Amino acid sequence: MQTYHNTVRGKQTEANEHQEICNPATGITLGLAPINSELDVDLAVDAARQAQKAWASTSDQERREAVARVAQVLEENSGYLAGLITQEQGKPLSGPGSRFEMQACVGWTQVPSALELPPEVVYEDDKRKDVLYRFPLGVVAAIAPWNWPLMIAIWQIIPAIRMGNTVVLKPSEYTPIATLEMVRLISQVLPPGVLNTVSGDGRIGAALTSHPDIDKIMFTGSESTGRRIVEASSQNLAPITLELGGNDAAIIMPGTETSAIVEDLFWGAFLNAGQTCACIKRLYVHENDYDSVVAALSDFACQVPIGDGMDESNLIGPLQNTMQHNKVKELIADARANGCDVIEFGDIPETGYFLPLTLVGNIRDGHRLVDEEQFGPALPIIRYRSLDEAIGSANRLSAALGASVWANSLEEAELVASKLEAGTVWINQHGAIHPMVPFGGNKASGYGVEFGIEGLKAVTQPRVISIKK
The missing domain is CATH 3.40.309.10 (Aldehyde Dehydrogenase; Chain A, domain 2)
Structure with a gap:
């Protein structure tokens, strides 16, 4: 039986505990997924923190090129990952299923790699000039769901790293394997520490979202869990993008x-x-x-x-x-x-x-x-x-x-x-x-938007430089 691993600092890590992940269509065990501890969360966040400044200091063009390489890796491995999605999540290979999900992963990676978010002159007269810049927030905690495990993880990962943040991703404990394998593959074309994973149940999610070194939280899931994440964020005052489902x-x-x-x-x-x-x-x-x-x-x-x-x-x-x-x-x-x-x-x-x-x-x-x-x-x-x-x-x-x-x-x-x-x-x-159209909820379905230029803005902090002429 194959054992799968988390990625931290660009390397596969060992865990003390594991859980069996079974195919929901057949009950057959797909493999063993790691169950992390709070210490593992500390190590993953530290890896992201240490990598973030160097990653943010790379040029915008270099980051765009790196994201484009990620899209290529996803495309080259789409068949392998689609098979894992089907065996783990259940959606069919055919129709609007796992191959469709992988096509979406590629598309939602290619588009941010092509977008530009240049500085904006928001005011200017003969006495002053005010320019709005966008800087990375820092370390992003991403919590992905089990229904579209790779596609939604990509929605969280790609805008964040495109804008100079680093990421610690926790996949759902129901569907960790395909996501961990995707991260293992795309981390090969990213600097170590830019993208890291932890895995486990809500205890690990809580440790990640309340961690003092987290600067942004992105979550897709239930309203009840979203409310707990809002409470946890009081520990670090991290801004949050919440997509809490709908009716x-x-x-x-x-x-x-x-x-x-x-x-x-x-x-x-x-x-x-x-x-x-x-x-x-x-x-x-x-x-x-x-x-x-x-x-x-x-x-x-x-x-x-x-x-x-x-x-x-x-x-x-x-x-x-x-x-x-x-x-x-x-x-x-x-x-x-x-x-x-x-x-x-x-x-x-x-x-x-x-x-x-x-x-x-x-x-x-x-x-x-x-x-x-x-x-x-x-x-x-x-x-x-x-x-x-x-x-x-x-x-x-x-x-x-x-x-x-x-x-x-x-x-x-x-x-x-x-x-x-x-x-x-x-x-x-x-x-x-x-991928170019902002998407997000109203009322109890969450707040903040993803996708397109607005999605890039959501993983940055605005900073105005005001010049007296």
């Missing part, structure tokens, strides 16, 4: 041509078996269109194969872990017990954390499956009578990461979109993120 609402406007949107609608809800922060979690449909939308989604769901993602014919994999599997089953059972219509599709394997694709009708606001983020392949479909009613329902929850509007008329859709409370509102698409 995204989608509104189909009355009379919308269903056949034109059904495929994008389906994948907007069931991407990665619904284990995506910006997935459709609540679908609002006008009462006159309800039957046709349910029928169209049912017809599409019947054709989507479910199973072990290493079989390239499958497009939907398992839930990643027993906790999530049980949670989604519980929410579906609650809906069924309260008289909702539960329609299931797909033959699922007997082993693994699989659930059928599930549409839940005759359901209303207030049911648990509507009000709680399910993070799984179960979509509640809620009837509405007026657009004002649908907008009010969409906005009633504290989660506000994304939302979408589906319509024949873009002009009418934009009017509805302007009334939805979410970090991003998509029209005739959902979850369509882009």
Whole structure:
């Protein structure tokens, strides 16, 4: 059985404890992942601290070239890493699965390597000149989730090192192996200490985010953990970028041509078996269109194969872990017990954390499956009578990461979109993120943005140099 390692100062490190990581589709052990101690956190942060000044002193062009080399390494090893993602996280190789995740890793590395963030003259007259510069913050603590373990880690790592910071990354304890292997590979083209890892459960995450030598925290995960990270940051006053998931609402406007949107609608809800922060979690449909939308989604769901993602014919994999599997089953059972219509599709394997694709009708606001983020392949479909009613329902929850509007008329859709409370509102698409477009949540879905120029600014500290002429 293979044992995997953390990377600190550019070298593989040994751990005193390990945990078995199993394939959620088969239960077969993939390998042993390290479990670190608080002392290991100190050593990783110290390595990042010692490397940071030298890294920040390199030219902007040198850092851009280094990040471009990272993109090349990711591309060259995408097949190997995609296989690890599928065996560890569960998403299939095919379709919008692990190969898709690796393509995103490459793209979200190439774009920051091409971006420029030059000094900005913010004011000038005949007496003075004020120039805004952007300097690195220092050492960034990055906490990555288990649903898109490599892609979201890249979102955290690349802007940070591009702008002269160094990073200590903690992958999720559910999916550490592929991330540790990715860091091992890309660290070979970075100076030692620029990128380091620690691994373990929430105890290690807490030790990292509260560490006195951390200058910035980036976290993607649950609201409850995010609140604990905010409390931990009082120890170091580090600024935080929080992406805390969502309970995204989608509104189909009355009379919308269903056949034109059904495929994008389906994948907007069931991407990665619904284990995506910006997935459709609540679908609002006008009462006159309800039957046709349910029928169209049912017809599409019947054709989507479910199973072990290493079989390239499958497009939907398992839930990643027993906790999530049980949670989604519980929410579906609650809906069924309260008289909702539960329609299931797909033959699922007997082993693994699989659930059928599930549409839940005759359901209303207030049911648990509507009000709680399910993070799984179960979509509640809620009837509405007026657009004002649908907008009010969409906005009633504290989660506000994304939302979408589906319509024949873009002009009418934009009017509805302007009334939805979410970090991003998509029209005739959902979850369509882009490396140049800022992405972040509102309300309880977190604060701060990632991607593009705004994402680079988020990992820097502004400094004004004011000159008297």
